[in-house]
Amino acid sequence: MRPELELISEWIRPGTRVLDLGCGDGALLAYLHERRQVSGYGLEIDSANIVKCIRAGVNVIHADLEAGLEDFGDSSFDYVIMTQTLQAVRHTERLLDEMLRVGRQGIVTFPNFGFWRGRLQIALQGLMPVGKALPYQWYDTPNVHLFTIRDFEALCRHKRIDILQRMVLDHAHQPRLGPRLWPNLLGEIALYRLGRA
Amino acid sequence: MPHHFPPDSVGLVTPQILQFEEPLALDCGRSLAEYELVYETYGTLNADHSNAVLICHALSSDHHAAGCHEGTDPNKPGWWDNCIGPGKPFDTREFFVVCCNNLGGCKGSTGPTSINPENRKPYGPDFPIVTVKDWVRSQARLADRLGIGQWAAVIGGSLGGMQAMQWAISYPDRVRHVLVIAAAPRLSAQNIAFNEVARQAIISDPDFHHGHYYEFGVVPRRGLMIARMLGHITYLSDEGMRAKFGRELREGTPNFNFNFDTEFQVESYLRHQGKAFVDRFDANTYLLMTKTLDYFDPAASFDQDLSAAFHRTQARFLVISFTSDWRFAPARSREIVRALVRAGREVSYSEIASESGHDAFLMPIPLYHETLRGYLNRVAREVDGRTSEPAHATVPAATEVNTHAA
Numbered sequence: 001m002r003p004e005l006e007l008i009s010e011w012i013r014p015g016t017r018v019l020d021l022g023c024g025d026g027a028l029l030a031y032l033h034e035r036r037q038v039s040g041y042g043l044e045i046d047s048a049n050i051v052k053c054i055r056a057g058v059n060v061i062h063a064d065l066e067a068g069l070e071d072f073g074d075s076s077f078d079y080v081i082m083t084q085t086l087q088a089v090r091h092t093e094r095l096l097d098e099m100l101r102v103g104r105q106g107i108v109t110f111p112n113f114g115f116w117r118g119r120l121q122i123a124l125q126g127l128m129p130v131g132k133a134l135p136y137q138w139y140d141t142p143n144v145h146l147f148t149i150r151d152f153e154a155l156c157r158h159k160r161i162d163i164l165q166r167m168v169l170d171h172a173h174q175p176r177l178g179p180r181l182w183p184n185l186l187g188e189i190a191l192y193r194l195g196r197a
Numbered sequence: 198m199p200h201h202f203p204p205d206s207v208g209l210v211t212p213q214i215l216q217f218e219e220p221l222a223l224d225c226g227r228s229l230a231e232y233e234l235v236y237e238t239y240g241t242l243n244a245d246h247s248n249a250v251l252i253c254h255a256l257s258s259d260h261h262a263a264g265c266h267e268g269t270d271p272n273k274p275g276w277w278d279n280c281i282g283p284g285k286p287f288d289t290r291e292f293f294v295v296c297c298n299n300l301g302g303c304k305g306s307t308g309p310t311s312i313n314p315e316n317r318k319p320y321g322p323d324f325p326i327v328t329v330k331d332w333v334r335s336q337a338r339l340a341d342r343l344g345i346g347q348w349a350a351v352i353g354g355s356l357g358g359m360q361a362m363q364w365a366i367s368y369p370d371r372v373r374h375v376l377v378i379a380a381a382p383r384l385s386a387q388n389i390a391f392n393e394v395a396r397q398a399i400i401s402d403p404d405f406h407h408g409h410y411y412e413f414g415v416v417p418r419r420g421l422m423i424a425r426m427l428g429h430i431t432y433l434s435d436e437g438m439r440a441k442f443g444r445e446l447r448e449g450t451p452n453f454n455f456n457f458d459t460e461f462q463v464e465s466y467l468r469h470q471g472k473a474f475v476d477r478f479d480a481n482t483y484l485l486m487t488k489t490l491d492y493f494d495p496a497a498s499f500d501q502d503l504s505a506a507f508h509r510t511q512a513r514f515l516v517i518s519f520t521s522d523w524r525f526a527p528a529r530s531r532e533i534v535r536a537l538v539r540a541g542r543e544v545s546y547s548e549i550a551s552e553s554g555h556d557a558f559l560m561p562i563p564l565y566h567e568t569l570r571g572y573l574n575r576v577a578r579e580v581d582g583r584t585s586e587p588a589h590a591t592v593p594a595a596t597e598v599n600t601h602a603a
Binding site: 039047050053055059072 | 535571575
């Protein structure tokens with residue numbers, strides 16, 4: 001998780017307002033607050049995580065992302081961030097729209113289902129991929145939409161979402177040459193900075 | 198016989214009274230020439246007076262929030278004893294906790310049962326209807342007298358949460374944290390309707406005598422009892438009542454009697470609650486407090502824009518609601534949160550799963566108390582100066598925060 005936090009933080013201008021969708025224990029917001037002096041809120045549905053955020057002094061709001069972001073005004077945040085959450089929501093498209101309505105920019109990270117190990121597991125063993133970025137069995141996974149880097153970029157084209165920046169990390173969560181050349185094959189985690197003209 | 202209190206109890210407490218001679222102008226246009234406030238404190242005020250926490254009480258409670266009074270049943274401590282004490286969420290080793298009986302009350306502060314200096318008779322129905330703003334103004338004077346320039350936190354549930362909110366609006370620089378629990382930004386038509394039925398029950402009791410019942414040596418027992426029974430239903434939830442009473446008949450009632458005696462457990466419970474209430478509460482105060490609730494509407498003075506009401510506030514907010522609360526449902530708390538977010542204020546919000554309905558805010562629900570504890574721990578560290586407020590945190594301070602969180 002750490003390299004991911006650092007990379008996201010490099011994309012964030014200091015002193016901006018941030019909304020973190022599915023903020024978990026608040027680690028990202030605490031990190032961004034420390035490194036980039038951001039203000040803002042995390043949205044989280046799990047009560048135990050909410051207590052952790054409160055203990056850490058992170059502003060957290062109990063909310064169900066599936067219900068949309070109607071409590072938040074248009075362009076009321078500089079960045080709306082969704083780390084490792086997009087694949088776990090049912091209304092993917094609507095949430096992307098909401099993200100880019102509420103935020104001037106969106107930042108999304110997700111596990112790439114096109115990663116070579118997963119492809120091998122399916123091709124050779126005939127089993128659904130289980131790995132570091134996708135640690136769940138098919139029957140207990142919170143992920144309801146699994147997709148690849150190519151899938152995601154096709155959706156962005158279709159929805160006229162601009163990809164402002166992309167970073168693809170390998171299995172060691174480093175942005176090395178391999179995933180840069182063959183992102184959909186060698187990238188395990190994808191990070192995107194999105195905008196809408 | 199001396200009683201040994203558990204180590205996390207504040208133990209024996211004694212209420213104190215302060216007299217205020219300077220007239221207090223009220224929202225209704227009248228003013229109180231002089232008045233008294235009864236209050237209790239727990240813990241010790243620190244040297245720079247920065248660790249004071251104000252607890253605001255709800256409709257039918259009072260200044261006795263924790264511990265026990267001399268000569269009373271040690272098993273029946275103050276109304277929020279499970280939250281106030283050494284090691285409890287409002288930790289009296291860290292905080293100086295203050296709770297006062299509000300004006301218009303019947304537990305020692307000036308109210309309808311007090312003597313009106315103008316005619317040497319109890320005020321009764323002539324006691325002015327006070328508002329949440331009036332209460333906050335009177336509490337600010339209490340703070341002045343106690344030497345508290347700024348509260349570390351103002352905390353309240355239900356009507357108490359409304360006072361906490363009003364504190365942030367009325368005195369932005371006198372409160373650093375506001376905890377609004379099981380409250381609403383204003384009453385709905387349904388809320389007001391329930392209050393009106395309660396009031397009519399009291400007013401139509403033949404013993405009410407237009408509120409002058411003290412002079413007749415009676416109390417509108419039946420009316421007040423019905424008002425409380427009605428109120429009590431709104432404090433519980435459907436599932437909670439089902440779990441607690443179901444359709445059980447009371448002991449000694451094997452079958453239906455086909456008459457109107459108390460047969461179901463729930464009937465017996467409500468009657469008991471109603472009767473017990475009559476012995477400890479004044480009908481005029483009840484009428485007044487329900488009106489105070491009805492009138493509360495901070496958005497009204499800001500063109501119905503609640504976020505405009507929060508614009509000048511400086512406090513950080515923690516808002517908490519309970520899933521089965523239908524009196525002030527989670528959606529009402531979300532209205533508060535939405536307005537705070539739109540005003541750009543610092544706020545956290547948690548919706549606690551509970552079957553206890555509105556009353557949940559008084560229950561020791563583990564996740565709820567963990568939330569309070571987690572929040573107040575940070576407030577305490579802020580007081581200690583070991584860390585500054587996160588909004589202004591420097592890098593080393595934030596690093597320390599992380600250490601604590603781990």
